[in-house]
Amino acid sequence: MLNKAKTSQDWLYTISPRKKAIDLNFKEIWRYRDLLFLFVKRDVITQYKQTILGPLWYFIQPLFTSIIFTLIFNNLASIPTGDGIPAFLFNLAGITPWNYFSACLTGTSSTFTVNQGIFGKVYFPRVITPLSIVFSNLLKFGIQLLVFICFYIYLVFFTDKAYNVTLQMAILYLPMLIIFMGLFGLGLGMIISSMTTKYRDLSFLVGFGVQLLMYGSAVMYPLSYFKEKVPKYAYLIEYNPMTTIIELFRYMTIGVGEFSLYKFLYTGSVSIICFLIGLIIFNKTEKSFIDTV
């Protein structure tokens, strides 16, 4: 108390009830980058511990889904994927990006509830946790992309079924597309995780909502075919950012559908806005969630 005047000057930081709406400390997040890396490492190395097939599961999952989709949607329901485009490759091209998005969304949407133990005991920028999920899924996505490339090469060069499959120049946009996907999944996940701290209803919705969304994201059918068959509700599918992402991915890799810069920018801006809203809500929640979770 004596030297109050002297010491009231240079406090390194203060802890106070939050006043600002947006209170992001990017410097702090940067300081914890090692933690982000270690979380990613933990997720990757612990996921398939004590399994016999180990990381092979990364391959098996999209492979079998594609086979089943091909059997049901193309052979049974005969959804056309275009001449000279193997249905299997078409489905794999849809499932690979979809898996990344859905893993990001479901992973981040339970951030607060799953990590309440650790969040209740130690402070670090909370946003590290959802970020780590997006990054560790990126690795998984990379492996699945490899699977896709293998089949791609096999079908294009060693069989004569894929005579219409062509790689487009637009493939250069692929990294951007992946970033959009990650941001969209992360943003949506953060919004949901913030809203589930008090009421858990949304977490149930995520479970089957993601599945429903898959049917609404043109994963196993071309958007053009849907427009042709159900023109009345086609706009629902068309304005779903995930539809655009998957359609664009398919266009870039196998040349199905069309590329429009307008759609690309639409998806980009929706993803970024979604991410920013998620970040703000998440940031608002992280200070007090431990009292309500």
Place this chain on the structure above:
Amino acid sequence: MKTQDIILKAENISKQYRLGLVGTGTISHDLNRWWFKIRGKEDPYIKVGEVNDRSLKGNSQYVWALKDINFEVKRGEVLGVIGKNGAGKSTLLKILSKVTGPTTGEVKAKGRIASLLEVGTGFHGEMTGRENVYLNGAILGMAKKEIRAKIDEIIEFSGCERYIDTPVKRYSSGMTVRLAFAVAAFLEPEILVIDEVLAVGDAEFQKKAIGKMQDISRGEGRTVLFVSHNMAAVKNLCTRGLLIDKGRIILNDSIDNVVDLYLSSEDVISTSSKSLLNSIRDRGTTQIMTSVKILNKEGVISGKDVSFRVHFKEDYKGDISLGYLIKDDKDVNIHASNMKQYNILFANKESRYIDLTLRSLPLSPGKYSLSLYFGNGNYDLDVINKAIFFQVFWDNSLSIKSPLKKWGNVFISSNWNY
């Protein structure tokens, strides 16, 4: 000059919790609560707050887990935070470690705060000891580079060299704790906040841990805030103490004074009754007395009569002679007497209690203990050493001021003629 440096300052910190919200996760509970409320019934989920005295204050749904906490910590000081369960210690530490925000007030710090509210936060059983050291260190705020520089020391301190590349799930619980504490011990924040982590591990490791914490504070001049119920460890380690009760600071003083007050206040009753069924009996005596109660509604007041009522078992049929001994808080005998001294032998009557009245109690304000001796006139049957503690208050409405503690335990009213 350096020792005068204030590194952490808490200004008017308060933390409010809303009762009932805690532990209810779904809207059905909220609706249920609302349904109970409109029928004028008690909130069915209020139990969360029932153990808390503060919930008795009016009908408010809100309680203050902490209220107007102010303190300062100087660089290199080891501050012990003590208090009963639910006093608000952990809430305070949670605020200091930024796990939750305060409702009002501010904490200002001149250094990085690292907190250790639990050992092994974020340990993953599937990862090896070494991997977990990196992960746990990063969670606690260390950079990878820092951990790499210290990893050998950490492993050595933990004493788990042989197992360091084995998954942690194969460790014994003691080994996990050792490894986790070792990581924390090599943290280098300016301010370290530690909650009751020494309660685990074997005696040897506890000693090692306390020694390490002493090194941290004394040798390296770092500031430590330490919460524990282990008074020996607190006294050993801390230089200053903070006693918290019901969310308020009771005393902020040297650690010896704070621990003394805490220990002496533990069992104090002022007007209530205390069951003696679980009290420890003296050698060779059995349970006959069942409870003791202070009959003065306004508490024990210096200079006034005070009455104790001692109940005893229904089935005791012999003669009764009761004795008592009053000691001060330093265990010094103040006064003792018994019924025999007054030539009274209470022969098997109907009533199952004895009232003992001390006339014009000449004790200074403070804490005293009452020991009880229940006998049959020839020898003691039931002896309870320090059966209850009681607080003597000063009647502030008197024109005489309260005597100071150091003036002694006895107050004798005096006349001054000139």
